[in-house]
Amino acid sequence: MADRIPAPDLLPRHATRERLLHWLVAVAFVFAAASGLALFHPALFFLTNLLGGGPWSALLHPFVGLAMALAFGLFALPLWELNRLTAGDRIWLDRLRDVVDNRDERLPEAGKYNAGQKVLYIATVACVALLLLSGLLLWRRYFSGFFAVGVVRFAAVVHALAAFVLVFATIVHVAAAVWVKGSIRAMTLGTVTLGWAYKHHRAWFREMTRPSSGR
Amino acid sequence: MALQSLDIKQRSATTTSPPGVRAEATVELAKLIDTTKCIGCKACQTACMEWNDLRDEVGDCNGTYDNPRDLTAESWTVMRFAEYENPKGDLEWLIRKDGCMHCADPGCLKACPSPGAIVQYANGIVDFHEEHCIGCGYCIAGCPFDVPRISKKDNKAYKCTLCSDRVAVGLEPACVKTCPTGAITFGTKQQMQHDAAERVVDLKSRGFENAGLYDPAGVGGTHVMYVLHHADQPGLYNGLPERPHVSAMVRLWKGAAKPLALGGLLVAALAGWLNYVRVGPKEADADDERAAERAKERTDG
Numbered sequence: 001m002a003d004r005i006p007a008p009d010l011l012p013r014h015a016t017r018e019r020l021l022h023w024l025v026a027v028a029f030v031f032a033a034a035s036g037l038a039l040f041h042p043a044l045f046f047l048t049n050l051l052g053g054g055p056w057s058a059l060l061h062p063f064v065g066l067a068m069a070l071a072f073g074l075f076a077l078p079l080w081e082l083n084r085l086t087a088g089d090r091i092w093l094d095r096l097r098d099v100v101d102n103r104d105e106r107l108p109e110a111g112k113y114n115a116g117q118k119v120l121y122i123a124t125v126a127c128v129a130l131l132l133l134s135g136l137l138l139w140r141r142y143f144s145g146f147f148a149v150g151v152v153r154f155a156a157v158v159h160a161l162a163a164f165v166l167v168f169a170t171i172v173h174v175a176a177a178v179w180v181k182g183s184i185r186a187m188t189l190g191t192v193t194l195g196w197a198y199k200h201h202r203a204w205f206r207e208m209t210r211p212s213s214g215r
Numbered sequence: 216m217a218l219q220s221l222d223i224k225q226r227s228a229t230t231t232s233p234p235g236v237r238a239e240a241t242v243e244l245a246k247l248i249d250t251t252k253c254i255g256c257k258a259c260q261t262a263c264m265e266w267n268d269l270r271d272e273v274g275d276c277n278g279t280y281d282n283p284r285d286l287t288a289e290s291w292t293v294m295r296f297a298e299y300e301n302p303k304g305d306l307e308w309l310i311r312k313d314g315c316m317h318c319a320d321p322g323c324l325k326a327c328p329s330p331g332a333i334v335q336y337a338n339g340i341v342d343f344h345e346e347h348c349i350g351c352g353y354c355i356a357g358c359p360f361d362v363p364r365i366s367k368k369d370n371k372a373y374k375c376t377l378c379s380d381r382v383a384v385g386l387e388p389a390c391v392k393t394c395p396t397g398a399i400t401f402g403t404k405q406q407m408q409h410d411a412a413e414r415v416v417d418l419k420s421r422g423f424e425n426a427g428l429y430d431p432a433g434v435g436g437t438h439v440m441y442v443l444h445h446a447d448q449p450g451l452y453n454g455l456p457e458r459p460h461v462s463a464m465v466r467l468w469k470g471a472a473k474p475l476a477l478g479g480l481l482v483a484a485l486a487g488w489l490n491y492v493r494v495g496p497k498e499a500d501a502d503d504e505r506a507a508e509r510a511k512e513r514t515d516g
Contacts, residue, residue: 039349041473041476041477042230045329055349059350101494102494104497141352149356149361152356156353157468168479171483171484175490175491178491180498181496181497182499193504195501195503196503198499198503198507198510200499205507209515
């Protein structure tokens with residue numbers, strides 16, 4: 001997977017492997033979330049049509065979920081260290097009001113990921129892990145029969161709760177991508193402008209433009 | 216529904232009211248299984264196979280009379296045999312015809328995500344409409360009696376229909392029709408409760424002081440009821456639950472969680488969009504680009 005050398009006014013943000021995995025996760029998420037929400041609330045049952053109707057949704061949902069968990073694991077685990085919360089992040093989180101109101105100059109400098117992205121990362125990792133475990137218990141065709149019915153019922157509640165948090169987090173994720181202009185190209189083309197990095201991730205910008213950064 | 220006898224009272228995964236113009240046109244019906252009259256002949260199982268065109272695989276013997284060993288997608292009723300040594304030291308052979316209890320508050324229907332795959336008729340029968348079943352198995356998690364089974368052949372859930380097709384045209388269920396000892400009877404729920412009460416008095420006079428009717432209130436009562444010699448210990452009858460109820464987990468999952476979660480997601484999406492409209496994008500402007508260039512040149516230089 002050859003990564004193109006970016007133009008001098010651009011910084012590389014997401015390598016090709018990362019971008020491909022991200023979009024695999026995204027596609028799997030859309031199908032898993034649609035079929036899952038369809039079975040969660042009757043008002044959304046029409047979403048089963050996305051996978052070809054009710055029986056196909058029930059049949060495919062666990063496989064799609066498994067694919068998502070696998071791709072997500074490969075995508076997210078290497079990012080673990082980068083998403084550890086720091087003291088600066090706590091200040092960032094205390095100033096959420098400024099984040100919402102676009103007073104970004106009042107926020108502490110962010111590294112490659114800001115505190116909001118880190119919280120989202122941690123929540124997503126936790127939710128996907130919970131969804132994977134509870135989903136296996138709920139998978140009637142292969143697994144549910146091996147567990148007491150009380151365990152399966154508990155798994156159903158955990159699955160619904162974790163799915164809610166994950167869909168919520170994804171709404172925030174998509175909203176942020178729309179909100180912070182110049183972000184989407186980071187995950188499609190792999191690069192961001194110098195100004196983007198300077199404004200939104202100043203600490204990362206410095207790190208990337210240091211002579212010793214190898215660029 | 217074309218037949219008044221199949222008027223629907225509840226429908227799975229449906230948030231609007233069922234057709235309700237015909238008020239109380241139908242009385243509640245019930246099957247009464249008198250375990251104290253049952254001889255374990257399995258004629259009811261055979262009648263069920265016969266009427267419903269079910270041919271389960273021939274299984275094997277596990278050292279009991281239970282045959283087949285368990286309910287399956289093709290065995291909707293199974294006689295369960297228990298050997299109980301009573302406090303006097305005598306052996307009692309407790310035989311229970313297991314199958315769907317047709318709860319007034321059905322956990323399967325509550326859990327089912329597919330609109331109309333599970334219905335409850337005004338007469339109390341809980342019926343699976345397999346053509347709408349998606350094979351998810353939530354009904355199994357919802358049932359307090361471990362009754363529904365998913366077929367390996369077609370991935371649909373099956374269970375006793377209480378012969379809804381026979382009942383709809385004024386016939387009694389096949390098992391009732393065939394029972395040679397009169398242990399299974401069928402009629403209005405009120406009549407069955409009345410008959411059971413008489414039988415319980417009779418049993419008490421014969422020394423079964425804890426005889427009683429099993430019509431558990433935790434599921435709103437059932438439309439299949441048992442007369443038990445030991446109504447104080449239903450567990451003796453191969454684990455008949457003492458206080459069955461729709462699990463609190465299922466109630467949460469298929470109750471409060473649904474509107475709360477859906478509302479929460481809608482609010483999140485709307486709030487995200489409206490805030491974007493209110494404050495505008497977070498965007499690096501020309502000043503930022505220039506500042507970034509200068510900062511880069513300094514470090515490069």
